Amino acid sequence: MSILYILFLGILGTAKVTVQGTFGRKNVVTMADAIFFNGLIFLFSSLLFIKDAFTADPVTIFYAIAFGISSALFQMTYLQAIACGNMSITVMLVNFSIVIPVAVSLSVYGEQMTWFRGIGMALIAISFVLCTNFKGAKGTTKKWIIMASLATLSNGVANLVQKLFAAEGTGQTQAYVSWGYLFATIFSVILYLILHASGHKKTFRTRPNVFGYACATGLILGTFQFFYSKGAQAIDGSVFFPTYSGAAIILSALTGVVLFKDKLSVKQIISTVCGTAALILMNM
Numbered sequence: 487m488s489i490l491y492i493l494f495l496g497i498l499g500t501a502k503v504t505v506q507g508t509f510g511r512k513n514v515v516t517m518a519d520a521i522f523f524n525g526l527i528f529l530f531s532s533l534l535f536i537k538d539a540f541t542a543d544p545v546t547i548f549y550a551i552a553f554g555i556s557s558a559l560f561q562m563t564y565l566q567a568i569a570c571g572n573m574s575i576t577v578m579l580v581n582f583s584i585v586i587p588v589a590v591s592l593s594v595y596g597e598q599m600t601w602f603r604g605i606g607m608a609l610i611a612i613s614f615v616l617c618t619n620f621k622g623a624k625g626t627t628k629k630w631i632i633m634a635s636l637a638t639l640s641n642g643v644a645n646l647v648q649k650l651f652a653a654e655g656t657g658q659t660q661a662y663v664s665w666g667y668l669f670a671t672i673f674s675v676i677l678y679l680i681l682h683a684s685g686h687k688k689t690f691r692t693r694p695n696v697f698g699y700a701c702a703t704g705l706i707l708g709t710f711q712f713f714y715s716k717g718a719q720a721i722d723g724s725v726f727f728p729t730y731s732g733a734a735i736i737l738s739a740l741t742g743v744v745l746f747k748d749k750l751s752v753k754q755i756i757s758t759v760c761g762t763a764a765l766i767l768m769n770m
Contacts, residue, residue, distance in 0.1 A: 488721050489729070489765055495717060496733035498710040500741050502703055509699040513690040518681045520565045522688045523700060525674030528558070530704025531711065532667035535660035539668070542661035549651040550662050553644055554669030560640040562677065563633045571630030578614050579638045581735070584727040586642030587649045591723030595653060603724060606768035609760045610732045616757035617735055645727055652719040659715045663708055729768045732761040 506527070514520050532539075542550070567576045588607075591597045651662060681687075690696065717726055736758050 491717055492729050492733050495714055495730055496737045499734055500737045502706040502710055506703045515689050518686045518688045519690060521674050521678045524561050525671055526700035527704045527707060528667045528670040528674060530701045531708035532664050532671060534705060534708035535664040538660035539664040542658055542665055545654055546656050546658040546662050547665050549647055550665030551669050553647045553666040555673050556640045556644040558670040558673040560637055560644055563637040567630055567633035567637050570627060576634050579634050580641050581614050581731050583638045583642035584731050587645040587727050588724050590646060590649060597722045597724045602767045606764040607728050609764035610728050613732060613735055613757045613761040616753045648718045649723045659712055663711045725768050729765055732764045736761045
């Protein structure tokens with residue numbers, strides 16, 4: 487049943503990216519644009535379980551702070567890395583950040599590495615590489631190296647926090663999600679004010695549709711994060727994190743074909759097949 491649960495998460499994650507991307511492709515041009523819009527998304531996500539936030543214990547709030555800041559930092563550096571370097575390579579590096587929570591799951595929490603899981607992880611790594619376009623790169627600049635490294639690290643830390651919070655077993659998932667995105671909102675506001683003070687302002691007008699897209703994306707994100715946190719509690723981290731990453735690649739490719747009429751290359755088809763085989767092996 488875990489594979490069905492993870493596929494459900496993949497659908498939610500893909501829906502979030504699709505709605506967010508629909509607005510972003512037309513309106514998000516600068517870093518100030520991205521931080522402002524992401525801040526609104528975080529705000530609506532935090533409101534989804536706001537009534538549970540008042541019952542949170544200190545442990546839950548501690549992990550929520552770490553998750554919120556690392557998530558906001560990831561979004562900021564990820565967009566910067568994509569803007570100044572090869573998008574496909576950046577996405578691949580960010581996906582490999584699952585090594586951090588998987589390593590902790592195996593070494594600290596004593597989860598078992600079976601042959602099926604090992605082969606599945608190898609296939610997922612192959613899938614990552616095959617779906618990466620190494621051509622047409624803008625160049626390996628110092629800024630890209632820094633931003634891509636920070637994006638990979640912060641994403642890995644965010645997932646590690648998920649694993650550590652799951653191991654605590656506080657049962658306060660709703661409060662964790664609410665506080666996490668509340669702190670992400672505060673962090674985004676601070677970053678935006680710094681940019682604004684230095685002359686970097688958003689380029690789109692604050693119209694009702696901005697709040698509409700942000701609300702829809704935020705509600706999907708908050709729902710996703712709730713079930714993602716539950717999954718991290720119920721499923722071994724050495725299975726959960728790589729399997730979700732593999733599912734996300736497959737569903738993203740299928741979404742591109744169905745919604746945007748993309749045509750998959752031979753490498754992308756092989757990548758999807760490898761990812762599918764990995765999902766099956768990881769859950770045997």
